[in-house]
Amino acid sequence: xxxxxxxxxxxxxxxxxxxxxxxxxxxxxxxxxxxxxxxxxxxxxxxxxxxxxxxxxxxxxxxxxxxxxxxxxxxxxxxxxxxxxxxxxxxxxxxxxxxxxxxxxxxxxxxxxxxxxxxxxxxxxxxxxxxxxxxxxxx
Amino acid sequence: xxxxxxxxxxxxxxxxxxxxxxxxxxxxxxxxxxxxxxxxxxxxxxxxxxxxxxxxxxxxxxxxxxxxxxxxxxxxxxxxxxxxxxxxxxxxxxxxxxxxxxxxxxxxxxxxxxxxxxxxxxxxxxxxxxxxxxxxxxxxxxxxxxxxxxxxxxxxxxxxxxxxxxxxxxxxxxxxxxxxxxxxxxxxxxxxxxxxxxxxxxxxxxxxxxxxxxxxxxxxxxxxxxxxxxxxxxxxxxxxxxxxxxxxxxxxxxxxxxxxxxxxxxxxxxxxxxxxxxxxxxxxxxxxxxxxxxxxxxxxxxxxxxxxxxxxxxxxxxxxxxxxxxxxxxxxxxxxxxxxxxxxxxxxxxxxxxxxxxxxxxxxxxxxxxxxxxxxxxxxxxxxxxxxxxxxxxxxxxxxxxxxxxxxxxxxxxxxxxxxxxxxxxxxxxxxxxxxxxxxxxx
Numbered sequence: 001x002x003x004x005x006x007x008x009x010x011x012x013x014x015x016x017x018x019x020x021x022x023x024x025x026x027x028x029x030x031x032x033x034x035x036x037x038x039x040x041x042x043x044x045x046x047x048x049x050x051x052x053x054x055x056x057x058x059x060x061x062x063x064x065x066x067x068x069x070x071x072x073x074x075x076x077x078x079x080x081x082x083x084x085x086x087x088x089x090x091x092x093x094x095x096x097x098x099x100x101x102x103x104x105x106x107x108x109x110x111x112x113x114x115x116x117x118x119x120x121x122x123x124x125x126x127x128x129x130x131x132x133x134x135x136x137x138x139x
Numbered sequence: 140x141x142x143x144x145x146x147x148x149x150x151x152x153x154x155x156x157x158x159x160x161x162x163x164x165x166x167x168x169x170x171x172x173x174x175x176x177x178x179x180x181x182x183x184x185x186x187x188x189x190x191x192x193x194x195x196x197x198x199x200x201x202x203x204x205x206x207x208x209x210x211x212x213x214x215x216x217x218x219x220x221x222x223x224x225x226x227x228x229x230x231x232x233x234x235x236x237x238x239x240x241x242x243x244x245x246x247x248x249x250x251x252x253x254x255x256x257x258x259x260x261x262x263x264x265x266x267x268x269x270x271x272x273x274x275x276x277x278x279x280x281x282x283x284x285x286x287x288x289x290x291x292x293x294x295x296x297x298x299x300x301x302x303x304x305x306x307x308x309x310x311x312x313x314x315x316x317x318x319x320x321x322x323x324x325x326x327x328x329x330x331x332x333x334x335x336x337x338x339x340x341x342x343x344x345x346x347x348x349x350x351x352x353x354x355x356x357x358x359x360x361x362x363x364x365x366x367x368x369x370x371x372x373x374x375x376x377x378x379x380x381x382x383x384x385x386x387x388x389x390x391x392x393x394x395x396x397x398x399x400x401x402x403x404x405x406x407x408x409x410x411x412x413x414x415x416x417x418x419x420x421x422x423x424x425x426x427x428x429x430x431x432x433x434x435x436x437x438x439x440x441x442x443x444x445x446x447x448x449x450x451x452x453x454x455x456x457x458x459x460x461x462x463x464x465x466x467x468x469x470x471x472x473x474x475x476x477x478x479x480x481x482x483x484x485x486x487x488x489x490x491x492x493x494x495x496x497x498x499x500x501x502x503x504x505x506x507x508x509x510x511x512x513x514x515x516x517x518x519x520x521x522x523x524x525x526x527x528x529x530x531x532x533x534x535x536x537x538x539x540x541x542x543x544x545x546x547x548x549x550x551x552x553x554x555x556x557x558x559x560x561x562x563x564x565x566x567x568x569x570x571x572x573x574x575x576x577x578x579x580x581x582x
Contacts, residue, residue: 044219051382051390052223066219074213077172077180078223080241082380082393082423085175091210136327139384 006064008048009129009138012041016126023119029103029110035122036098040068042125043075046087049138052078068095072121086135087128094121142205144177150203151179152236154196159236162192167215168225170237180209182224182239186216231460244380247426248453249460253398259405260293262413263566264428267439268449270419272476274439275304277530277558278416279345279541280551282308284559285412286351290567293340293410295319295356295401297417297424299376304416305357308343310542314361315341320375321360322400327383331400336407345541354408380423394427401432412567421453430467435566437528439476442490447497454501468502468514468524472565474558475527483531490527491518498525528558 019034047053053064066074072093079087094117102109132138142150155163155171163169167184174180181200187193193212201208215221229246230239240246263281265274278294285292296305299320309315316338325331343353359372385391391399405413415433418424429436440446457464473494479486495518502524506515516523531554539546 047220049384049390051384052220055384055387055389064219066217070217071219073210074217074219076174076176076178076209077182077213077239077241078220079175080229080243080246081382081390082244085243088175091178 006044008041008045009133012038012045012126012129015041016122019119019122023115028112028115029105029107032098032110032115032118033100033103035115035118036068036095036100039095039118039122039125040066040071042122042129043068043071043089045129045138046132047075047078049132050079050081050084050087067098067100068121069093069098069100072096072125083135083137087132087137089124089128094118094124142203142207144207147177147179147204147207148173151200151207152234152238154200154203155181155236156234158196162196168237170224170230170239172209172224172239172241174209174241175243178207178209179204181212182215182218183212184215184225186214231462233459244423245421245426247394247423248421248430248456249463250394250431251463252466253394253427253431259402260411260413261434261566261568262401262415262432263562264415264417264433264436265439266417266425266429266436267419267476268421268453269441269446270301272439272441273530273532273536274419274476275307275416276536276539277437277439277474277476277555278304278414279307280555281559281562282343282353282414283345283349283541285563285567286346286349286353288563289350290411291351291409292346292353293356293404293408293413294343294353295404295413295415296358297397297415297428298419299358299379299424300418302358305355307541308345308353308355309341309357309361310344311361313341313344315339315355315357316360318357318359319400320358320372320379321370322403323379323396324375326396326400327378327381329386331403333403333407336403339404340408354410356404393423394431397424397427398432420449429471430463433470435470435472437472437474437562439474440490440494440527441476442486442493447493450497451501454497458501464502465514468498471502471524472562473525473527475529477532478529480531480533487527487529491525494525494527495523498523528561530555530558 015034016038019031019038022031022034044053048055072089072095075089097114098118129138151171155169159169163183166187170182172180172182197211215225218224224239227239228250230237231249265278267274282292282294294304294308296302297319298304317335318339322331322335322339325335340354340356343355346353359375360370380393382390382392383396401413415428417428438450440450457467475487475490503515504510504513506513516525520526533550533554535546535550536554
């Protein structure tokens with residue numbers, strides 16, 4: 001099987017757009033799930049741009065398969081170097097209560113308040129990614 | 140009571156060190172990460188079966204650092220990029236605890252030497268913890284001295300925020316088409332080619348009449364010069380220090396870029412000696428040149444409390460990381476810059492004592508009969524890093540312009556002759572064809 005190298009930047013932008021589309025259609029559960037994936041990809045794209053994660057090659061290592069509930073919290077332990085201070089996230093992890101496995105849950109979990117928090121977190125991560133693209137840090 | 144930055148680190152390390160033999164025993168690598176905002180966090184390789192003890196440890200750690208608490212411990216299996224923590228180049232031991240500093244600048248003070256294309260000529264760095272100590276003058280005179288010995292000298296001006304040495308060595312209208320900031324700007328888009336490197340240097344007329352030559356790589360092209368009439372120096376300088384992606388997408392640090400620039404300059408122009416004019420102070424350019432690029436660094440010092448305090452700050456950093464300190468310490472030499480015209484002996488005596496205290500308190504090791512290999516020197520030892528090369532200040536030097544010869548050779552010789560000769564002996568290993576001439580030569 002051919003494994004295509006990840007493109008976290010494209011994945012972040014695409015997933016965020018789809019999440020917003022679902023939210024507009026009041027499809028809260030899947031919007032919530034996609035906001036988590038969008039934020040995860042945005043932060044991973046910045047880490048690729050900063051040289052923390054190798055830019056090419058398949059994500060064979062299981063350590064790549066971390067989701068936003070874990071990625072947000074550890075992100076600041078990697079960020080360093082000239083101008084890197086522009087790409088810090090808030091210390092409080094807005095996705096601490098998010099889990100990839102929640103997509104199998106019934107709908108009771110997905111409240112509007114929870115969605116707002118995750119949507120705001122995804123927007124913050126997306127804006128950081130945009131900044132990194134404009135700065136030429138992320139290709 | 141508010142817990143401040145330094146107190147936080149010390150308190151945190153004390154708790155971690157005690158825990159290494161207790162709660163943290165058997166959990167593999169343990170790293171303290173201090174992030175860009177100074178917040179401290181534990182990263183632990185193996186997750187324990189019972190988290191209770193670790194939860195209590197985390198609470199104690201958080202209490203010990205107040206606002207500098209960086210969150211709950213991270214476990215190796217949860218890490219996105221474990222090699223960026225456990226295998227990081229910046230990982231160091233502080234009092235027995237592995238520490239990883241995430242910084243926006245200054246990381247090069249404690250990084251390993253950069254690999255260079257071999258063979259390469261000796262590189263001498265002229266550096267001052269404070270500016271305005273006659274570094275550029277000394278560099279020009281030394282370059283001239285080397286040219287008189289028949290050497291092909293390359294001078295690289297790395298004082299990007301305050302270019303100086305190149306304008307002393309190159310008359311108006313004789314500058315190069317490009318400079319260091321141009322190379323860095325072009326390298327950011329992978330087009331710092333050898334054509335650029337060829338056009339980055341200009342010969343200094345200071346070497347006219349000698350059997351050698353002085354090539355100068357200035358910070359930038361000459362303003363309004365023929366090569367680049369629209370040169371926007373500040374636009375390039377403000378981007379000079381970035382880490383930039385290489386062709387294969389890997390991020391190349393500023394230090395690595397600077398090393399590659401020197402390699403290319405040396406490869407294309409083939410100098411026999413390279414002199415680097417470093418930025419003063421605790422600047423990243425100084426960190427890279429002194430710690431990672433230079434064969435021998437000449438530390439300019441005035442006999443003032445501020446100067447010694449500044450060097451002490453730097454040396455203590457190296458002292459805390461002995462593997463870096465050991466590599467750097469043998470390549471340092473103190474320069475007594477601007478020894479005053481009056482009461483020279485008393486001044487030098489005090490200077491020697493202060494320089495010796497600086498080294499013996501930080502980079503020298505305890506000597507003893509059981510430690511014959513200890514890195515240690517007597518105060519009078521002329522081979523020691525603390526032993527000063529003197530530059531004797533005189534009123535005439537204030538008006539010095541190397542290209543107009545406003546100062547006589549005799550005046551220069553008495554002020555800088557000893558420095559130029561001894562610096563040459565230290566940098567260009569004795570045994571070369573020209574060294575024996577230097578005693579009788581003017582400079």
